[in-house]
Amino acid sequence: MSCSHEAHDHDHDHNHGHSHDVPLDVSPLDSLYGQIDLPNVTALNAEGGGEAGQKVIKSWDMKDDETLWCESEVDDELIIKIPFTASVSLRSITLRAGPSGRVPSEMNLFRDNPSLDFSDASNASPTQAFDVVDVREGVEYQVKAAKFNGLTSLTLYFPGNNSDGDEETTRIYYIGLRGTYQPLPNRPGVIIYESSARPTDHKVEGVNEGQTFRPGF
Secondary structure, eight states, X not given: OOOOOOOOOOOSOEEOXXXXXXXXXXXXXXXXXXXXXXXXXXXXXXXXXXXXXXXXXXXXXXXXXXXXXXXXXXXXXXXXXXXXXXXXXXXXXXXXXXXXXXXXXEEEEEXXXXXXXXXXXXXXXXXXXXXXXXXXXXXEEEOOGGGGSSEEEEEEEEOOBSSTTSOOOOEEEEEEXXXXXEEOTTOHHHHHHXXXXXXXXXOOTTOOTTOSOBXXX
């Protein structure tokens, strides 16, 4: 797979710190884990193919698991695309990567751009960008909430790692999202399943109208 390496301006805001509003050792109640359309999470330039991106979408109790990860293949660029089963308002993203040298140097977030490729990502301005903290444990990054209201998908672009060329790949262990959500009315998938009378095919996660938050970050 060919990845673009064209230089691009970083005139967007970078957040060098991370939020301490919710301790990382406490399971947050505003997890969006249940609203992620896991079977359709994909990665570009990932070892093992696009489905490798699903390995980093884990519940809160699996955040320290290092038996599953998504690692870039050809070079240190990586894209992970996360679709949702609901309309999501994102508050923060927790990233766990490593070991040192394979930690991404940056994390660029793009809202509602599921067709984004490396050429697009390297030339377009992200919705928000962060300098990634070089630690092994998970770090929570607060997003500008006003920019991430009503999401149907989130794309993460990691343009490289922090090894200054010593390591060829970037490795992600865990991505956790916090926020709120609203069910999507008349989701096409639900209509198709109901008209086909196949109740076993129903995806119930994220369409429970009586529930605002789901545990398991």
